[in-house]
Amino acid sequence: MKHIVKIMAILVAISAFWIGLLQAAVIPESYTWLLPLYFIVSLGCYGLLMVGVGLMQFPTCPQEAVLLQQDIREAKDFMKKNGVDIGPD
Amino acid sequence: MAEDKKGENKYSIIIPTYNERLNIALIIYLVFKHLKDFNFEVIVVDDGSPDGTQDIVKQLQQVYGEDHILLRPRAKKLGLGTAYVHGLKHASGNFVVIMDADLSHHPKYLPSFIKKQIETGASIVTGTRYVTGGGVHGWNLMRKLTSRGANVLAQTLLWPGVSDLTGSFRLYRKSALEDIISSVVSKGYVFQMEMIVRATRKGYHIEEVPITFVDRVYGSSKLGGSEIVEYLKGLLYLLVTT
Incomplete structure (x- = not known):
């Protein structure tokens, strides 16, 4: 099944549930009409929250840049010793 | 014993390059440093770099042996996806690693990829x-x-x-x-x-x-x-x- 179909199916299920709520009138109708809006807003909040959390916890590795420079020096020495012409830096 | 430890798996590391004269030398040095306990080959797919990347690879073949470093160039820049297809045709290993040549992917992680694959039997x-x-x-x-x-x-x-x-640093069956x-x-x-x-x-x-x-x-x-x-x-x- 194509992925878009899965997502559509979920949306259809949610809509069906919402229409059911409208019909059954277990909660006041004016509230029910606002539910899709809440849904979209909470989806947006979820997205922003995830991006925010991701940014705050963004893993960085400054020490790796230092280690890489050491590795590069080591490799360059080896190339010089073995006569591989890697040219000027 | 040393041969035994190397196991039956062979890893073909495909590295597409374009003007990576210095980096390809560095990366090959690091691959050999970190994979000495494994069977592997490095396949450099160079898209006609004008900076002499291929000359460097040939010099490295003299140092490390032509059976460990394969140069499979193409005439001009033809894109990343087809570079992998091209490299894959020449791969003799049962596992293939694809990585970038610009050293943003460090070869020191290769053993952990291999170890993970052996532990879990994963395909990727x-x-x-x-x-x-x-x-x-x-x-x-x-x-x-x-x-x-x-x-x-x-x-x-x-x-x-x-x-x-x-991320494009991956090991594939x-x-x-x-x-x-x-x-x-x-x-x-x-x-x-x-x-x-x-x-x-x-x-x-x-x-x-x-x-x-x-x-x-x-x-x-x-x-x-x-x-x-x-x-x-x-x-x-x-x-x-x-």
């Missing part, structure tokens, strides 16, 4: 920057923001099953790579994402290992407006085709 082991032990160096806030935004969007819409979609790459059509930036999403949909066992990513090309943000549009188009394409 993919490097991820976004878990404990992983990380990125050299990105500004804008770059981090775009990266996180793109990732949240893709995780929410595609359910890809891996935490780092656009050769048969799996051949199978997946034949159904991938995207170019450029979206290519790596399509590879892993198709692999997930096909039901391949995918495992992740943490890697660090040191961006050495400071200042030149690869994520401009047109890349973002390409990314969104790729996302939409994957939504309707996978």
Whole structure:
């Protein structure tokens, strides 16, 4: 099944549930009409929250840049010793 | 005993290059340093670099032996996806590693990819920057923001099953790579994402290992407006085709 179909199916299920709520009138109708809006807003909040959390916890590795420079020096020495012409830096 | 320890698996490391004269020497040195306990070959697919990348590879073949370093050049720049297909044709290993030549992918992580594959029997082991032990160096806030935004969007819409979609440091069982790459059509930036999403949909066992990513090309943000549009188009394409 194509992925878009899965997502559509979920949306259809949610809509069906919402229409059911409208019909059954277990909660006041004016509230029910606002539910899709809440849904979209909470989806947006979820997205922003995830991006925010991701940014705050963004893993960085400054020490790796230092280690890489050491590795590069080591490799360059080896190339010089073995006569591989890697040219000027 | 030494031969015994090397085991039956052979790893073909495919590295596409374009003007990577210095980097290819450094990366090959590091590959040999970190993989001495394994059977492997490095396949350099060079797209006609004018800077003499191929000369360097030939010199390295003299140092390390031609059976360990294969140079399989192409006449001109033909793109990343076809470079892998080209390299794959010449791969003699039962496992294939694809990695970038610019040293943002450090060969010191190769043993952890291999170890993970052996432990889990996975068909694909993919490097991820976004878990404990992983990380990125050299990105500004804008770059981090775009990266996180793109990732949240893709995780929410595609359910890809891996935490780092656009990372391209991966180990594949050769048969799996051949199978997946034949159904991938995207170019450029979206290519790596399509590879892993198709692999997930096909039901391949995918495992992740943490890697660090040191961006050495400071200042030149690869994520401009047109890349973002390409990314969104790729996302939409994957939504309707996978």
